[in-house]
Amino acid sequence: MPEFPSNNLVLGGLVACAVGVLGISYLLRRDRRKFTQVGVVSKLFVHPIKSCRGLEVSQAECVALGMRSDGVMDRSFLIVCPEGRFVSQRQQPSIALISPSLSEDKESVLVNAPGMPTLTVHLEDPKGPVYNIKLWRLMVEGEDCGQAASEWLSQYLGSPGYKLVRHSQRFKGKILRDDPTWGSRAKRGEQATYQDLAQVNILSVASLDSLNSKLDKPVQIRNFRPNIVVEGTPAFYEDKWKYVRIGGDAVLRTTHLCGRCRQTTVDPDTGTFIESGDPLKTLKSYRMAPSGDPDGKLYGTSPLFGTQLAVESHGSIKLGDPVFASMD
Template sequence: MPEFPSNNLVLGGLVACAVGVLGISYLLRRDRRKFTQVGVVSKLFVHPIKSCRGLEVSQAECVALGMRSDGVMDRSFLIVCPEGRFVSQRQQPSIALISPSLSEDKESVLVNAPGMPTLTVHLEDPKGPVYNIKLWRLMVEGEDCGQAASEWLSQYLGSPGYKLVRHSQRFKGKVFLEDSLWGSEGKRGERSAYQDLAQVNILSVASLDSLNSKLDKPVQIRNFRPNIVVEGTPAFYEDKWKYVRIGENILLRTTHLCGRCRQTTVDPDTGKFMENGDPLKTLKSYRMASPDDPYRNRYGAAPLFGTNLAIESFGCINLGDPVYASMV
């Protein structure tokens, strides 16, 4: 009687073939990438507290959870209201005036705002109570930064019960694949801190110039809170980038374009909504998803301005670094 291979051998062979096919597929996709220089890095921002003023830096490091400068992670702190929801400029435009900075010894974040004393928040884990907070479509964990931070925020915002929480190193972060809207664009192992989802946002100088040419009163790059600003590329060329390489080490993958909301209408210098509804109103007149965009329904009523990207390889970014893009 002829001998047949065991089920384990058959299964092993199938797995090996599948892995081989996937590996070849990956190599073919990688080989199709044609990187050309599209500009240089002209500005870098890290926003320690979500929705508050960012730090403009000369160098930043791309790590698993996003961008980091001098030990301060982008969007690693979050303001939470008394009802337990995260707070942004949409609800409290005055938090645009909350300005974090790094202490000289680089062990604390110093938080300032008009009419307020300086709040010192140590960067080491506070080991306070841990809360579960819904951040858009996913739950996140946040560790309480203490009573002093709570009292400072409550005084500034004029109501008791606000808290400042931070993303502890013990937390796994938001998992891209679990997001109900954009999870299909994620890859296994990708995660972020308190960013809306993807870890990095890129915007070009030319795109901002294009928008400002249509406005009665120009707006700032700070209205849009990008991490990386690229100079030397045509307006909205970043819409087409599938992969971005910065220098020799950093590789980023576009997950989706950035749908903009009411937060863009907060004047970052006054912490108040601009009465004319711009720049959002003007963006809606010419920057909506096209009818043939497969993601049009996901973007909904949000105009598109800037690009969200996932970090595929880690390293440092410096001002002036060349930026390369592949359209495939």
């Protein structure tokens, strides 16, 4: 008598076919996106410590939790105040002068600030106490980087009890779909570390030039803390990009435009607020969400400058890479 395949074999075959159909469907859908070159990568930044000075790098990887360069993740360290809240330049503008760099052996982050000795923080997990910290609307874990880091921050900020925490590899990231404001733009399983919203921020040189043409005193790209800076595209053209492809493999998906806040008014060279209230004041004069924008209520009183993106496909990017965008 002929032998018939077992139920398990039939089921396995059906699953394999389904996976194959889904894979082909994804590739066809991706191929239907009309990618057009919109510029080139002119600057790349990774900000190891949230709200502190960023590292300008020549290449980086787009991975599940955001941007990474030489093993250092973007915004993977966080300053926490004595009351247990995260600290940004909004409360402590002087942290703009805290400058992390990577040690020669690439095993430590070296932290410097005016008038302070160098603090060495090993990239190996410290295995210190773990805290639950509220980062805007979501809770996220942070592992204490130790007493030396606490004393360094407390001395620099002039008050005891500050801590430096990091996102350990043992932790999950914050689940972006849980965000009550922008969670609907995230896909199942997408996570981040200590970024405010999505994993990656893009800004164009032309958009900064447009803003500076309206200011009495120009500001720097560092006022806005992007990860990827694009040159060769018209001002604010990045508002229209739905998908971005860089370096062949890295594909990013725009989740929403970036609403800007008071942090943009901190001078990155002095660590003090700019008295005029610019560039935020000027941005509010011409970069508010347009009337009828369905996201207008979500942006509130924040002007829009740059785009927030999630990582769809991992890949390496470097300075000079062509940037392709799809408007669909």
